[in-house]
Amino acid sequence: MNFDRILPIMNDRDTAGFFEACKNKTLVYRACQSCNATLNPPRAHCGNCGSWDTAWREASGRGRLYSWTTVCHQVHPAYGVPYTVVIVELEDAPEVRLVGQLNGSPDLCAGMEMQVWFETLEDGTVLPQWEPVEKIQQGKES
């Protein structure tokens, strides 16, 4: 039996720009044009300086692994275990972290370099996913 993956809402006024950019294989984050504070998760107002002059900025697509968990107990029919949730900080703005999903339980280490790739789902939704730039050779099989 096939179950549908969980999809992000595409028309939220604060966050749609992030997923729209993904359709063009572009990774973006929100930032303040006045004080350069990053605004993640995305929002229209800068709480740091009070400016409304905020915009999307393009990220390089490189990052570093901050933390992770390998999920062994399944809670959703479309998300078979094991899989690993990774938390990645952007190379361009390390205070901006994004979430990705890896299959299985790969060997990981904090600070390892990660690269974004874009996963296109059946309905056309595009999710930014992350994978290690270099796989760790030794250790258990993934």
Added chain:
Amino acid sequence: MPARQTDDFGHQDRCAIVGIGSTEFSRNSERSVLTLATEASAAALADAGLSPKDVDGIVRCDHDHVTHNDLVCSLGIANLTYQGQVGPGGVGPCAMVGQAVAAILSGQATTVLLYRSLNGRSEVRFGSGTASARDAAVTVGGQGTYDEFFLPFGLMTAGQTFSIMAQRHMIEYGTTCEQLGSIAIACREQANANPAAQMHSKPLDMQTYLASRMISTPLRLYDYCLETDGACAVVVTSTDRASDTRKSPVLIRAVAQGCPPDMRGGMMFPIVMRDSITDLPAYSVASTLYARAGLGPDEIDVAQLYDCFSISILLQLEAYGFCEKGEGGPFAESGAIHRGGALPINTGGGHLSEGYIHGMNHVVEGVRQMRGDSSGQVPHAETCLVTGGPLPTGSAVILRKS
């Protein structure tokens, strides 16, 4: 952390908890959450020597399915002058005590009932993910939930979120699974002495802990709290009025709530985007609480620390100043938090082993300690720290023997 001698709104010891009540804790209560809330509330009022007619204030938790209206009707409360609500979720109970104090000291109520009721095993299981994940909704997020950044990537439960925090603590400080295990065992030992605890008859040793199945690395089955059907309630009044209640009142020394320095919105998942996920809002709660109490961590005799997971306790041991940042693991492993240790914690068994009443059973157990009738009674204990959920904000109270 040195305690400043300030009580900025003059509340020290001016209100007291005069009644506590609980249902049994089970996997299937076979009755409604309203019935459970009514039973626990009636028991708390009887414990105080009061009746529903004496209650003029109710503060509820925003996650409770029982409304003010339901409980007023069910209990037969006739003259309610104050209705409050606090949250989110597990942050509720200690913040509810704070709001009761505020209502009483401002003259809006004299006798305030607090309750938390849930069929957490037989009806709504938190462990199965957020409502949107459970319902296999096609589309999630929006409206400031930010769920769209997490659920599609498979991050969908509190346990997974705390696992990411635990992993990061291991990265930064070398914390070990055995140290987390010592926390689970400390709670279990307390439950083994508490006949009302769900894990009363089930001992836990390190070998069993390490052999238990992994739920989400690095957290195992016994790092996770229980899922419980049950309810707890407490009655708060002014210390002046408390002189004619049935049992000796337990003084509310100080109350506090707090936020993280970099709030990231949403409810739970956006915390993984915070500057440091090993720094809890409890740091700011502790600073405010100790200053208001005129007490420091060295003057706390026993603590009831909110334990949705073992790692929650470890992080709070650091945040509430019982050890240095990063030292929570060795501190837990030293035996300090166990029965007979320097700072016994969760003396009824906590969420890990007594039952999961979303922080309210911690308040009830704190009162038992200050009355001197806990199954894990700490000799000569005069102060008890009780904490609320560690995310996304925080709350805590210090109780004192009268």
